[in-house]
Amino acid sequence: DGGITQSPKYLFRKEGQNVTLSCEQNLNHDAMYWYRQDPGQGLRLIYYSQIVNDFQKGDIAEGYSVSREKKESFPLTVTSAQKNPTAFYLCASRKDRASNQPQHFGDGTRLSIL
């Protein structure tokens, strides 16, 4: 089946540790996105990538980093500089960066602090 796969489903981080969340899509989509979701709030954009080897900061990029070395993969690293990392992280993709095609989402990774 085609889709967006996020892993792991649950992740725990120790103080001072960097952790990486995986996002893989087999939809041949050009653009990929990372969002953070906190209780009672809408989704906030962390980073996005419209094409391989290019990415842009979203609204809350501080403490996060990404890479886009392959079209199908867009991993997110939550660094130790992110002081409040506990949240639900969602990855999304869309087919064409220039069109109005909607974004489709993975099932998320829940990150907690030990």
Added chain:
Amino acid sequence: GQQLNQSPQSMFIQEGEDVSMNCTSSSIFNTWLWYKQDPGEGPVLLIALYKAGELTSNGRLTAQFGITRKDSFLNISASIPSDVGIYFCAGAGGTSYGKLTFGQGTILTVHP
């Protein structure tokens, strides 16, 4: 950044009742999207709207793209228990390269 005001924040209804929720924006959007999120899962697209004034249905769901381009509403008719979840509106502007601005969500609870 842009803000979307989604209301109501939560709704508690009886099975069989109709539901209405809306989003308003201070800015103009070219696209309005409505998503539903079940607990512990990612949002799933319900309806996409691309033209001002457009009225689109998907089963018991109906959504409209406001004529001013600054608002949208979603109606659910004859609610059932599986309609429970969080509903999000999202808007995209013409130069945002697909970046979405999300509302805060409407939490829907349906009592059997």
